[in-house]
Amino acid sequence: MSTTTNGTSTVPAEAERIRHILVSRQDTPQRPGAVSASLTYGWRALLKIKHVPEQLFDVTIFPIMMTVMMTYVFGGSIGAAVSGQEAGGDAVGAYVQWLIPGIFAQTLVMITMYTGLTLNRDISKGVFDRFRSLPVWRPAQLVGALLGDQVRYTLAGVIILVVGFIMGFRPAGGLPGVLAAFLMLLVFSFCLSWVWTTVALLMRTEQAAMGVSMFIMMPLTFVSNIFAPTESMPGPVRAFAEANPVSTLVGCIREFMDGVYDIGSITAVLIYCAVLVVIFGPISMFVYNRKS
Template sequence: MNKPTTAPLQDRVDSVKLHKAIASGKRPSPPNPAASTMAFATRALLRIKHIPEQLFDVTAFPIIFLLMFTYLFGGAIAGSTSDYLQFLLPGILAMTVCQITMYTGVDLNNDIRKGIFDRFRTLPIWLPSALAGSLLVDSVRYIMASSIMIVLGLILGFRPEGGIVGVLGAIALIIVFCFSLSWIWTTLGIVMRSEKSLMMASMMVLFPLTFVSNVFVEPETLPGWLQGFVSINPISLLVDAVRGSMHGTATLQDISWVLLASAVLIILFAPLTMYLYRNKK
């Protein structure tokens, strides 16, 4: 009879030795959702540190927009740039911050095209943390843009009758709304095949919403058929709440409409984004 071979036993011994040589310690447990989210937030901050020109949209653009619209249209619309500034600044603040939300989708689209996106999906982490970390840092960018515009406005003569509490409340409303609005661009960032197509789609949505609103003029001065759109425009609802908060005239209804619009955007687009994120081919 043939003697039993010792090859299988030797293979098991070699496998055990190899395992000890490679991983002698205990495998670390996966990070919790908070830790993985902060890791991706740190990644986004480091990217800004090494490419500081990314902050151009939250530093230079707000200054250019405020100066241009105040001194270009102030005299024609309100008869006084000082009077128009009191009306314009809350609206243009909301408009400017809403427009820079599109870069959330642009960053995600770049990660997909570079292959980093696929690497993230293979990691043993809470999957939404890759998006949540980026959105968290974007909130910091929104605060920077808001602070720059408000400081410049105060220098130019803006006087918020709602005081510091009203200003902080207005910034909080903007951050909440823009956070919810960003989910639209993350959805498009996954669907669109290039950065240019994403930028084009974002502009086609944002420009009508921000310019056909109550940012620059009172809705009562518009044609009747246009007033209906302006009254239900989410940007107009945000501007009403921000303007009222800064000047101390905001009502619970104004704030509730903004929170409701934000909730609807998150409910619609956050699950859709995560579905596409998990099933992206």
């Protein structure tokens, strides 16, 4: 209760002490750093998987389905062309050694697309309007979402490798080659995700984002060296496939799994990664900062 002396209101000492505590700088929480904020948003992405586990369908069932279908439906004929053997069991076995690194790359590259779709869904629900009002590093929301998806990529990669080993895949490079390929693929997937982030921010609906993403993704994955050597393709298609960054990535992964560490291939993939981030990272932030 306040007291009055000569017409002047005097705040009791206890109230003054409480006010001092509330406004004291040393008691004000420090603003989170860029790394801390990004990891927090990454953890949010993982919690969404925990509460909606069915969204893992694309990283569990899809890899198995693609690997089995491509091997046992098309493996005999394509494998014969790749290995120069007659169609049959031997051709399928040889094709498994060729296909698994390609499917390994294709699966992770394709599920990066869902990063943008999830982001678009959050934006349409108004969640990111609240995030942008918080006093945190502005790109943390986007970077955190991409970091959280690394867990999904890792899970999909492990599934592909397990299925491949069951089907007879035996990488000559052993465990070091497989780990090097895995690391390279995770780096490329993170960088490629910025493309879908840009698409998600530009499109007004999730359906539109899906349509544009598939329009870009299909030629990237199917007009490449994932399923067949580029040498077997006609001129213009071969030129596109050889310039395709996914073909460069798959070639590097096959080399890793064969125990070959070619500096030229590694450098080419890292250059593609840098170009993707340098171009689409700033575009994503530009659109994100101005999105109403």
